[in-house]
Amino acid sequence: MQKNYDWIVVGAGFTGASVAYELIKKGFAVLLLEQNPKPDNATRYSYGGLAFWSGSTALTRQLCDQGRQRYGILSSELNADIEFRELDLLLTIDRESDPDVVCQSYGHVAQPPRLLSIKEACLLEPLLNPDVISGALTVRHGHIEPEKTAQAFIQAFLRLGGELVISQVLQLNSFQKSITVTTTTGIYKSAKIAVCTGGISRKLLQESGISMQTYFTHAEILETAPTEIKLSTLVMPAKLQRFQLEANSTQNDEFWCNDGNEIETSILDTGAVQFLDGRFRLGQISRILVNPNATVDAKISEHWLRSHLSQILPGLASLPAIYHHCLVAFSKDNLPIIGSIAEHENIYIFSGFSNPLVFIPPLAQRFANSISGHDDEIIHQLSPNRLKKNVEI
Known part of the structure; x- marks a missing residue:
């Protein structure tokens, strides 16, 4: 029945x-x-x-x-350990950007991040390469598994x-x-x-x-096994490209109605996080492909990700890792x-x-x-x- x-x-x-x-x-x-x-x-x-x-x-x-x-x-x-904690988020500012201008772009949020000099950023995150940044922002950030x-x-x-x-x-x-x-x-x-x-x-x-x-990106990351290397912060770029990529891709909804259509645009927001067991997740590539089952060349993506990671966090770029790919949903607004x-x-x-x-x-x-x-x-x-x-x- x-x-x-x-x-x-x-x-x-x-x-x-x-x-x-x-x-x-x-x-x-x-x-x-x-x-x-x-x-x-x-x-x-x-x-x-x-x-x-x-x-x-x-x-x-x-x-x-x-x-x-x-x-x-x-x-x-829930009677479970979800590994809820706070840590420092480090938002890196590239060499070509004005740190003060980037800092001002966060002025509308509830708790604006604090601007750090290159030296202060590297003290907070010793794995950071000082030669490729003009500064960084930091704010306390929640985290779970x-x-x-x-x-x-x-x-x-x-x-x-x-x-x-x-x-x-x-x-x-x-x-x-x-x-x-x-x-x-x-x-x-x-x-x-x-x-x-x-x-x-x-x-x-x-x-x-x-x-x-409702829409989606194809997101791509690398994940390592637990390692003794320690990342002190959660690292992401201050100027995230993903949100603009999403906004651009929703201008014409009709384009999404045919799986055969492909928007070739892809971006890389280079970042890293370490979980309490020592694993790293390194990424992230975001790619607009209308077909949710579209195949992505993992070798090309991994090379792209590692080459950028070697500039920001060189100590992590050569870690053995497994490539992963998933879909991430987003809306028009x-x-x-x-x-x-x-x-x-x-x-x-x-x-x-x-x-x-x-x-x-x-x-x-x-x-x-x-x-x-x-x-x-x-x-x-x-x-x-x-x-x-x-x-x-």
Whole structure:
């Protein structure tokens, strides 16, 4: 006999795990679907950074504050060590840029980073090459182990009676009062569904006849085994190219409607983070390819990444590492897309995060509260309907 659920959550990465946990806390019968026994997604290859300091509008500042509060109790609530900590973020400024101008560009954020001289930057991060920078910025930055955190959400979800099935979703079929989800192993029925599949959300919805303005980059990193080399900070460039790449790629949505189209633009924001067990993640290349299954030449990418890393952090450039590739979702206006989809009111999307690890826990909680009957203005503001109306928040 087929079991009916109140909610099916598709995708057991950080987003889906958080949403499923918050929904089951509210007493809903929830099924969590994930296509891979060990997810190979943006959670798996994330830096794990928590930019609580970076809110630049009333909305994003509020979410950053709520994210900080949520992480303060999350390990205790989930009964798991998520390796939550604070460390120094070091934002490198290249030799051609004026440090004062770069510093001023951060003046709109809640906690602007502090400008460092070359000498001060190298004292803070001894692995840094002083010859290729004109200075750096620094600010305290939160950090977690993202895989452990997602698993902590999943285990808490299972303890509360949730169900997890490993099966690839093929199609969603929406009816007036229910939805069926066809997977590689069976068909599941639910009153509502939350699509939390990050970079593949657009394709999954398209295959079900639903158009949605959600996008993705192909992100590429290197990951090392634990090593005795110690990085004192989390290093990233002060002038991130990724956000401009994303903005440029969404000028014409029709271009994204054909997998055969390819935008050849790619950028490299050279950075590094070290986890508590000594592993490094080094990256990141961001590439716009409309086909989510497009192949990327790993050897060329790795050479490009290592050559730039040898300039900024030469002590890390030759470390043995494994190349990884995943999809990273984003939206047209850099705000999350959360809520029911027009003409498919029992299908919800939860995607498009520019500051995902900070925003997801408080927004998953707000989402579950709103579904339970507590009206939430922030959830309204993040509705997919804003994209059709072209409303600015």
